[in-house]
Structures are given as structure tokens and as C-alpha cells.
Amino acid sequence: MPDQTGDSRSHGSDRAGSLVCVGIGPGHRLDRTHRAEAAILGADVVVGYLPYLESIADLTPGKELISSGMTGERERVAAAIAQAVTGRRVALISSGDAGIYGMAGLALEMLHAQRLNVPVAMVPGVTAASAAAACLGAPLMLDFACISLSDLLVPWARIRRRLEAVAAGDITVALYNPRSQTRVRQLEEAAEVLAAHRPPTTPVGIVTAASTDEEVRVLSTLDRFLHEDIGMRSLVIIGASDTTVLDGWFVAPRGYYGTPIVNPAT
Numbered sequence: 697m698p699d700q701t702g703d704s705r706s707h708g709s710d711r712a713g714s715l716v717c718v719g720i721g722p723g724h725r726l727d728r729t730h731r732a733e734a735a736i737l738g739a740d741v742v743v744g745y746l747p748y749l750e751s752i753a754d755l756t757p758g759k760e761l762i763s764s765g766m767t768g769e770r771e772r773v774a775a776a777i778a779q780a781v782t783g784r785r786v787a788l789i790s791s792g793d794a795g796i797y798g799m800a801g802l803a804l805e806m807l808h809a810q811r812l813n814v815p816v817a818m819v820p821g822v823t824a825a826s827a828a829a830a831c832l833g834a835p836l837m838l839d840f841a842c843i844s845l846s847d848l849l850v851p852w853a854r855i856r857r858r859l860e861a862v863a864a865g866d867i868t869v870a871l872y873n874p875r876s877q878t879r880v881r882q883l884e885e886a887a888e889v890l891a892a893h894r895p896p897t898t899p900v901g902i903v904t905a906a907s908t909d910e911e912v913r914v915l916s917t918l919d920r921f922l923h924e925d926i927g928m929r930s931l932v933i934i935g936a937s938d939t940t941v942l943d944g945w946f947v948a949p950r951g952y953y954g955t956p957i958v959n960p961a962t
Contacts, residue, residue, distance in 0.1 A: 777814065
């Protein structure tokens with residue numbers, strides 16, 4: 697039966713244990729939802745990537761904490777499920793939204809594969825894309841796509857096909873995981889794909905460490921943004937023909953005002 701922390705579906709289990717996949721937002725405590733905080737406060741065990749656990753330390757005194765490092769997603773989810781099976785209330789946390797590049801999908805896959813009857817709930821969170829968009833203005837007012845440039849789990853050929861479809865469809869795109877110390881070419885290829893369909897003056901917004909004390913906001917253009925400081929904590933939003941910059945704000949006019957104001961260069 698649903699509770700205050702989410703739509704829990706028990707699949708017939710009589711155990712008192714439960715698993716809640718919680719999106720904690722982009723970083724700042726003010727961007728956590730009340731439902732997310734309630735889910736964490738109501739848990740016996742909180743499982744997550746160590747930096748994310750540190751960001752919610754104000755919610756976890758007296759709770760058991762289980763963490764693992766980068767690329768330890770399977771271990772974290774397996775630990776969360778193991779704790780829930782023993783009858784404990786578990787919060788499995790992800791940054792942003794747990795169902796968007798987070799742990800929710802993996803948790804459901806593993807529960808299904810193991811045929812476990814564990815009550816599960818999902819608690820949404822503020823995504824990196826929406827947090828970055830708020831810093832920049834209103835670039836996601838119309839149709840947009842989110843694409844991760846990390847090819848750790850998805851072949852680059854498939855990611856490139858998606859970029860080409862978005863570019864041809866004239867859709868604003870938010871790029872997650874745009875660049876790392878060892879992975880640079882992917883962002884350059886993404887820029888090339890989009891530049892084949894969009895003018896060089898197309899607005900591009902870059903937000904690094906959104907919703908934290910280290911937040912950096914940059915407005916650039918398609919022909920120049922690759923020269924900016926972009927890393928794994930950055931999110932890049934590349935506009936389409938209906939996007940523009942108005943008084944320093946990145947905007948995708950939806951048409952409420954009348955005739956859309958578009959980028960003059962398009």
C-alpha cells in the first residue's frame with residue numbers, strides 16, 4: 697500500500713523490510729524534496745556513493761551507512777537488497793533523480809532476476825538537467841533530449857546515432873557526463889554532429905557543480921564552447937533553432953508571448 701515516501705508495491709511480501717530508491721537532487725540540501733528527506737529519515741539503512749552520503753549527513757545520524765566507490769553500482773544495489781530482505785527499511789540514494797541515470801532501474805532488474813518479493817518505492821528528485829537549466833534561464837521550455845556521453849555501459853556507436861537523430865530533429869539537448877580526463881573525443885564528436893545541423897552561433901550553456909557552493913555557469917556558442925572548462929561535474933545544454941539569449945538568459949520561447957523570439961543568426 698502506498699505510504700508517504702512513495703508508491704510502494706510489495707508483490708505479496710509479508711516482510712517488514714522495504715527498499716526506497718531516493719533521488720537526493722543535484723547537491724544542495726535546499727534542492728532535496730520533502731519526500732526524499734522523509735524516506736531517508738524513515739530508513740534503518742542508507743546505501744549510496746560516498747560523496748552522496750556525505751551530502752545528506754544531516755539526515756543520517758544513528759543510521760547504518762553502506763557505501764562503495766565509483767563504478768560500484770552493482771555492489772551498492774546488492775547490499776541494499778540484502779538489507780531489505782532481512783527486514784530492514786533501506787534507502788538507496790542517487791544524485792538527481794534515482795530513475796534518471798540513477799540506481800532505480802538496476803534495483804528493479806536485480807530484484808526481478810533474483811525473484812525477490814521486496815516492497816519497493818521510488819522517490820523522485822531534482823535532476824541535473826533541471827538544476828542546470830534553472831541556472832541558465834529557461835532553455836528546456838520546449839521539447840528536449842537528455843543524452844549521456846559516457847560509453848562505459850553504452851557503445852559509442854549507439855550514442856552517436858542518438859545524437860544524430862536529435863541533431864536532425866532540431867531538439868535542444870542536455871549532455872550528461874560530457875568529458876573526463878581520459879574521455880575527450882566524445883564531446884568533440886557530439887559538437888561536430890550538432891554543428892552539421894545548427895549554426896555556429898547556436899547558444900550553449902555549461903553548468904558545473906550545479907546547486908553547490910562550487911557552481912559555475914557559462915554561456916557560449918556552438919562554435920566556441922569546447923574551449924570552456926568542462927568535466928564530469930558539468931552539464932552541457934545545446935540549443936536548437938528556437939533558442940536564444942535574452943538579457944543574459946538562455947531561453948527557448950514556447951510561444952506564449954506571441955511570435956517566438958529566436959536566435960537572430962538562425
